[in-house]
Amino acid sequence: MPQPVNAKAWRPDSIKTMKVEEPSRLIDFLISRLPEVKRTRIKQFLAHSQVAVNGVPQKSAVFQLEPGMEVAVNFTREFKVFRHRRLKIVYEDYDIIVVHKGYGLLSMGNENFRVGKDEHGAIKETAYSILRDWQKSLDPRNKVFIVHRLDRDTSGLMLFAKSVEAKEALQHNWNQMVLNRTYLAVVEGVPEQEVGVVRSYLKENSSYEVFSTDKPGKDAKLAVTRYRTIGSNDRYSLLEVELDTGRKNQIRVHMHDLGTPIAGDHRYGGSSSPLHRLALHAKTLRFVHPITRKEMNFSTPIPTGFSRMVR
Secondary structure (H helix, E strand, O other), X not given: OOEEOOOOOOOOOOEEEEEOOOOEEHHHHXXXXXOOOOHHHHHHHHHOOOEEEOOEEOOOOOOEEOOOOEEEEEOOOOEEOOOOOOEEXXXXXXXXXXXXXXXXXXXXXXXXXXXXXXXXXXXEOOHHXXXXXXXXXXXXOOOOEEOOOOOOOOEEEEEEEOOHHHHHHHHHOHXXXXXXXXXXXXXXXXXXXXXXXXXXXXXXXXXXXEEEEOOOEOOEEEEEEEEEEEEEOOOEEEEXXXXXXXXXXXXXXXXXXXXXXXXXXXXXXXXXOOOOOOOEEEEEEEEEOXXXXXXXXXXXXXXXXXXXXXX
């Protein structure tokens, strides 16, 4: 959704949002829906990025609108577009944000990582801190809540909450509201079975390393991972992996258990790293919207490097 540029002294924006009901050029739509605004003024709105279509600023007066689209006009200032080299906003509304996280970026800080600048002056940031700072720049009252995580070296789709109601709904009903999470992994070798299920109980040792055990217990949580082989060659296989449970390092441990560790995963048995990263990507995220209860479905393409490895 469109967002306003931050001003030195923040003040609310005056934004009018309108639904498109029939095909039309953008300029014609604006003239018909804003009869009190002169045509020259409408052209100025377009020239100064004060008109957005489905959340994206649009300057073309002849842009073709289709039924179901949403047009927003900011009478106060231009709409600002979020840009960051390691994080991309895929979808946003008043309650949630879906992002594409780049590899090498922590989901949020921990006891060993503090956001800020290091001793060399380089900026240290996380997916959470990037979104938090962005939202605060738009309106100091805005909030962002983390509801799940991806490993630092895993790329792909993540979901954040923007309202307390959305956060609590997702945290309390995560397993019921998340309908499907699919990952892509390039593993070393070829699984004995093209399609299979890995089931074990996962525990964590004092070195924060997760491992499998057959015995349930207080500190051992059931983990179920389903996979199918998409392609392979003599050295690597590309797998589509689906989670029945969401445990820490679950896919990495289960791929190691299969005897086919993920490429680039030196912690869990990987011996090669042709992409100089962990070859694990969160491809699909399908869930029930915590407020509207509408089904949401997002997907990303196979990373180019993953495809090259199995040619």
